[in-house]
Amino acid sequence: xxxxxxxxxxxxxxxxxxxxxxxxxxxxxxxxxxxxxxxxxxxxxxxxxxxxxxxxxxxxxxxxxxxxxxxxxxxxxxxxxxxxxxxxxxxxxxxxxxxxxxxxxxxxxxxxxxxxx
Numbered sequence: 001x002x003x004x005x006x007x008x009x010x011x012x013x014x015x016x017x018x019x020x021x022x023x024x025x026x027x028x029x030x031x032x033x034x035x036x037x038x039x040x041x042x043x044x045x046x047x048x049x050x051x052x053x054x055x056x057x058x059x060x061x062x063x064x065x066x067x068x069x070x071x072x073x074x075x076x077x078x079x080x081x082x083x084x085x086x087x088x089x090x091x092x093x094x095x096x097x098x099x100x101x102x103x104x105x106x107x108x109x110x111x112x113x114x115x116x117x
Contacts, residue, residue: 013078014088015109021088024114030084033111035076039069040102066103070094073107086111 014021073094081089089109097104
């Protein structure tokens with residue numbers, strides 16, 4: 001089953017990973033919507049991450065930064081979809097890559113206009 005962003009539910013804008021939304025019919029496919037964000041850690045964050053990596057386990061400084069980047073990329077994708085006239089996004093795909101000390105998060109989905117069945 002697809003995921004739905006909690007904020008999407010509150011605003012009536014649905015975001016799912018599945019190609020369809022149970023209980024809804026796709027009236028119109030409006031195109032691809034993408035949101036990107038690039039993040040880097042400051043010196044303090046790198047210091048904390050360095051200490052955590054020496055003792056092993058999760059590097060929470062990076063985890064928090066990646067979570068912020070993911071939320072920002074999804075929000076930007078949602079905004080682009082709304083600009084296309086969509087009230088939902090299907091097929092959400094989130095990808096990450098890194099370039100030197102910068103992490104890039106991409107959120108891509110299909111902007112659609114849906115109505116309840």
